[in-house]
Amino acid sequence: MLVPAASAALLAATVARAASSEPWTPPENLHYEAEHSWRGLTEDGKVGTGFDVSGHASVLSGVHDFLRLVPSVPLAHGAVFSRKPLTSKEWIVEVAFRVHGPPTTGLTETGEDGKVKRLHKGGRGLAFWYTKSGLPGPAIISSDPKTKVSPPPPVVPETPRDPHDHELSLFGSRVSFDGLGIVFDASPNAPVWRRSDQRNYVHAGGDEPSWGVGTTGVVSGIIDDGTQKWLDADGKAPQGEEEAAYLGKAVGECEAAFRNAQGLLWARIAHFNHTLRVDLDLSPHTTLAKAGRHYEHNCFNLEGINLPANSYVGISGLASGNTEPDVVDVYAMDVFEILQDYDPSHHVETEEPPEDLTPLPLEGTSADAVSTLTHEMFLSQAKMVEAIDDLARKVESVSNLVSEMARHGGAGVGRGPPPTTGAGGAGSEMCVRFFSRSQLSCRRLRAHDDVDVAHSPDARLSTLESHLRDLVAMGQARDHESFDQRDALTHVKQLSDRILVEVQGVARRVDEGKVRAALSS
Known part of the structure; x- marks a missing residue:
């Protein structure tokens, strides 16, 4: 070049x-x-x-x-x-x-x-x-x-x-x-x-x-x-x-x-x-x-x-x-x-597609902003449910890791039963027991196949965020002396931090949807 x-x-x-x-x-x-x-x-x-x-x-x-x-x-x-x-x-x-x-x-x-x-x-x-x-x-x-x-x-x-x-x-x-x-x-x-x-x-x-x-x-x-x-x-x-x-x-x-x-x-x-x-x-x-x-x-x-x-x-x-x-x-x-x-004496056909003689405003432009905004609002609500469900599965995965750590024991980590689930299908729940510093905490996470409209995005996000913050607090506990245990907890904290970023991102989009709904009403 x-x-x-x-x-x-x-x-x-x-x-x-x-x-x-x-x-x-x-x-x-x-x-x-x-x-x-x-x-x-x-x-x-x-x-x-x-x-x-x-x-x-x-x-x-x-x-x-x-x-x-x-x-x-x-x-x-x-x-x-x-x-x-x-x-x-x-x-x-x-x-x-x-x-x-x-x-x-x-x-x-x-x-x-x-x-x-x-x-x-x-x-x-x-x-x-x-x-x-x-x-x-x-x-x-x-x-x-x-x-x-x-x-x-x-x-x-x-x-x-x-x-x-x-x-x-x-x-x-x-x-x-x-x-x-x-x-x-x-x-x-x-x-x-x-x-x-x-x-x-x-x-x-x-x-x-x-x-x-x-x-x-x-x-x-x-x-x-x-x-x-x-x-x-x-x-x-x-x-x-x-x-x-x-x-x-x-x-x-x-x-x-x-x-x-x-x-x-x-x-x-x-x-x-x-x-x-x-x-x-x-x-x-x-x-x-x-x-x-x-x-x-x-x-x-x-x-x-x-x-x-x-x-x-x-x-x-x-x-x-x-x-x-x-x-x-x-x-x-x-x-x-x-x-x-190029010969100026001969006209060149560009073969460009013909223009629409009566063009309508394109989606997302100012003249079409209201209808596009409404469409995106409803679309985002559907995708929001999918995103929250996906986050719930990720939180469940991290929780399983915590439970596995608890079963194998370790300094500062309480021994407890593995997470329990119902007999498959809707209504199943998982309860994860773990120590955060010296306090035992138990969170009930409804499985993704039992999420319905009764659980608002706000409530579900709040549950996820609260659970993640407990995981992070556990990862920051000072009474973990085992090197292997600290390494595992650091891994859990990193996973939790990354998922928490996603949760907060989804929460922001929920808030944006509320604002847009208020403006369009």
């Missing part, structure tokens, strides 16, 4: 020219790459005819206008990539997306000590990729029926190091790549660590620094030939308003207010005549129509770039470790080849 061999001064001058450049009119010799493009979802919930989806990206039930690339779950990730590389040497890509989360107003609070603190909310973002490597991770949705799909991966990464960190930590994609990335970062002051780095999580009440969203985001371009390092160094975090380390190597950047727009936004990335150009349309849209689409915000314009052909195109995203991280929805990705042999 040929990258600009320019000095810092030349690079700064190039970007400066971009800030004052005139609006650019794309050439007429364009050919629509249908196999590398998509708009909305197919009737059977697929993305285009040549794309794979990975991570925690999902198709919301009953929603056909967008792909939920990143859900509002701490450190969730998702990606959608073309199955085949793009053979064009020069091209234009237009991406329609929406990033939404907690409002930037009210992101601080004044503590009892009188100090103003930033709340741990919002972040992080998405990235467009043109790279030699395709989809990061196994496909969970594929437009090819012959492709073997996998279930979504666990939301909580393994600690202390997740084996998939290198595939996902850079905005949901690989930390080392061969090609181009255009990053949309809502938290430019937040460090970009390994996804499994525990510093990504926010610990309520702690003294850790907080990196929430800012008043504006940063759009940047990064180029790599597989030799660069983009993550922030371990043990070092940005100070004050210092930006994340990867921005120090960006070939161009600009500030852009792309969060919480009342509709979808457009980004245009063009590679032509050894030039890389990024333009933004920051005016909210409710449809994919070209009418009214104006790329008036030129982010940067960089000369001397020669990206090789035969690279995959795709979009990935990553949520921050904050509470209530941003949601990323992607509506479309249009790819155009710039034809090399």
Whole structure:
């Protein structure tokens, strides 16, 4: 790959020219790459005819206008990539997306000590990729029926190091790549660590620094030939308003207010005549129509770039470790080849799909916000039950581990009977006995097959959280002298901590559902 061999001064001058450049009119010799493009979802919930989806990206039930690339779950990730590389040497890509989360107003609070603190909310973002490597991770949705799909991966990464960190930590994609990335970062002051780095999580009440969203985001371009390092160094975090380390190597950047727009936004990335150009349309849209689409915000314009052909195109995203991280929805990705042999005297048919002459507002945009919000509220309630049931099974697994420890004995751990269950089926209960310091505690956990609507999400979450806190307290007991026992209890505490993060995440979504229900009533 040929990258600009320019000095810092030349690079700064190039970007400066971009800030004052005139609006650019794309050439007429364009050919629509249908196999590398998509708009909305197919009737059977697929993305285009040549794309794979990975991570925690999902198709919301009953929603056909967008792909939920990143859900509002701490450190969730998702990606959608073309199955085949793009053979064009020069091209234009237009991406329609929406990033939404907690409002930037009210992101601080004044503590009892009188100090103003930033709340741990919002972040992080998405990235467009043109790279030699395709989809990061196994496909969970594929437009090819012959492709073997996998279930979504666990939301909580393994600690202390997740084996998939290198595939996902850079905005949901690989930390080392061969090609181009255009990053949309809502938290430019937040460090970009390994996804499994525990510093990504926010610990309520702690003294850790907080990196929430800012008043504006940063759009940047990064180029790599597989030799660069983009993550922030371990043990070092940005100070004050210092930006994340990867921005120090960006070939161009600009500030852009792309969060919480009342509709979808457009980004245009063009590679032509050894030039890389990024333009933004920051005016909210409710449809994919070209009418009214104006790329008036030129982010940067960089000369001397020669990206090789035969690279995959795709979009990935990553949520921050904050509470209530941003949601990323992607509506479309249009790819155009710039034809090399063009005769101006002959009109070129782009083969672009015809526009809907009477387009309706797309789901999730401002004009459709109420109906989409109502739909998501009911959908989230159904998924909430599934999530709580899954958490209950995880808590049961940890409880079984505690009971096993109790049966084998150990310093400070009481000997007690194994957990008992009913004769299978509904109504079964499990009672786990264990010592927390010197106090015997017994919790009754109703098995997941006996959960009904009489148990509200609040009550069930409260039970789970209370039980988990007892497990954590046991793991912190000081009277455990056996090394093996301490090691086992540390393992239990780590499991409990990870599940507790999930419980709290589900609880936040329950609260959000209540607020939305109140607003829509």
